[in-house]
Amino acid sequence: MSETVSKKVRRRRVFYIPGYDLIHPRRYRELYRKESRAQGEISGYEIGLKPKTEAGNYGWQVAAKMEGDIVQADVDVLVWSDIVRDSMSNSIPATYGQLLRTAWVYISSGALFRLMRMRKGPVIAALYPVGMLLAQLGLAVLAFSLVGSVIQTLGAAVQGFLGGVQWLTYPFNLLEWAGGIAAAIAVLRWFKGKDGKLFAYYLMHDFAYSARWRGANPPELETRMARFGDEIAEALRSNVDEVLVVGHSSGAHLAVSILADLIRAGRVPQDGPDLGFLSLGQVVPMVSFLPKAHRLRADLRFLSAREELAWVDVTAPGDGCAFALCDPVAVTGVAPDDKRWPLVISAAFTQTLSKARWKELRWRFFRLHFQYLCAFDQVGDYDYFRITAGSLTLRDRFEGRPPSKSRIDVPVSKYTSISA
Template sequence: MSRDATVRTRRVFYIPGYDPIHPRRYRELYRKEGAAQAAISDYDLALSAKAAGGGPYGWHVAGDMDGAQTQADFEVLVWSDIVRDSMAQGIIATYLQLARTAATYIGSGALWRLMKLRKGPVIAALYPVLFLLAQLALALGVAYGIGKLIGLVLPAWVGLAGLAVVPVILNWFRKKDGKFFAYYLMHDYAYSAQSKGEDPPELKARMADFGARISEAFQGDVDEVLIVGHSSGAHLAVSILADLIRAGRVHADGPALAFLSLGQVVPMVSFLPKAYRLRSDLAYLCTRDELTWVDVTAPGDGCAFALCDPVSVSGVAPDTGKRWPLVVSAAFTQTLSEARWAELRWRFFRLHFQYLCAFDRPGDYDYFRITAGSQTLADRYEGRTPSGSRIERPVNKFTSVSP
């Protein structure tokens, strides 16, 4: 089909970030926030069960916007089981993981380079290190105090019994991690750091499966295949799409291919010493005319590398021929009302998911128009200039694309 044709049918593949939660969360988020955005923007969205045989997990959306009707099938490309397995660490193992992760980012110099981009995600990376160390210091302090009290009335060596309180306190913090997110974030950053940027074998195999699922969509009667990569899912999508195009599985006479990266944290991986594959894939994908790639972030999202061109800052942009991504700001302070922004501005994790939610003052970014509207991603952003405040300077120390 031509790239300017009206979209009537669409396949959407959503690749989550490092998230252990069941994918039904994303369906319910789409249902709730889509209804809210439809009411604000005066269009219709209707969710229903996905067609039988249409993939492991997803849903169907019928859209009625601007006088056009569309049908979209969503599929969540699930790797939450891999995330859960990687998080199944005991307390001691987590502290060892902390030491290895800190050594990787600090020892390689990646941390200092990342701080030159955006301090928000670097602070988010340092937070679990500092908070876990604070937990340990508190536990040891309490143990020392108990030991001193016991030592006043009993032989000094009996005071060592105070150490028994250490695992009790650390276990309490771990059980409350749903409020603190220290263990969660530690496992997140450690997952990529453990192999210094290489894809772990189990993730590499899963990404190949994702590529096969996406490839099948090109054989169907659809107008657009849209890949949405959120947070860590963005860099997975980069490699998956690069592999598909290299293998000749995307054809000019097939459905339009669109890639929407949201709240990306690509530099957290591409700045690591052994992220050869990711850097190679970034350098390759940014030149291809088989797809449209729009990267949406917002300075208000402290967990993303906002307005950082992931190709350029990684130091792999070619001298000529770079086409992608188009870096666009979701501009939370403008697209959310003052009241809504005041409500959300300190809810950092919620803001990291705002790209998938309703805006009460929507601009040219509307997740639901993109995924269920009648325009291709290419048409929607045709002629759109990139954000003037984007960061493009190469900062990465490691720019090699092969060992």
């Protein structure tokens, strides 16, 4: 547990938990390198990276000089992209099967309509792959019909030319169906090949992953989370000044459960490093509002009242993929009477990005979802690089900072049970 007096951070361990993502951790390192350099030039501090020397997780070392303080931070990426990859179906029919199952879970449980009461952006993001995949299917059906019609017309012309030979009807009927099916498959495969820009299949797999288990964690994910917990517990026994866990997107709700498990098990030493939890662009309600999310709801309730850590939740209304300024504990309906976390604040993209930069990024929804990890040209009190490589702990940095006035902290979820 942290000391009551402020202390300067000289060494920090940072554990970054990504969301449902296939990105190799190398890209997170390069993103950090590029954006930290840009933020340093804007904010007037020095920050540099070098490769991690120890075995284990993929990561890097940061050396920073800010306001005369020199800080070293070791960053580890807690990877679960292999689980993400295994959860993605390679077949087009299976993806459409996921579409039907996912839509049924969110509609039949009532979760979809309750989520819409808070922020329409992430719900639209959830509906986007459904609409896009159905549109692709519609175009495939149209291709089937057009090609079939062309073959049918061609067959009639050939029969007329040959004097109405009846036996040609059957091969042309078969050719009509075969050609139509081939055209439909070609259209669907073409769209799938463009998914690197459309993200329809990717987002469908993302939402289907939680919906398949109705909010519960699949066994392979629980096993990986336990391993992550062991690594964080080891860092909490080291001689660093702060252990900072960063959960981005769906990585935020994984971090909630991992940290709750550590505290319950007594693995956060009272005289150890300060423990901070930074959740960024969280989509917790997409999971916690589902019927079987008993574990996550229990962990949210538990973690929100603990003094062993400081929890700051950062979102922005400009991020259409996150539940911006929605207190994940309160909206889930599991806030205890002694709730103290999270501190919900806004990254306020429209204020922290210049007009030119905001205009450039405004409609790049996927890129905006990662803006929390990037430089701001009109930076406010949220600076990812000061938090991860500065001399203040997360607790001290936001001590006394009031929550955003426009936060949503009323219960919305239909399901609030914390035990199966």
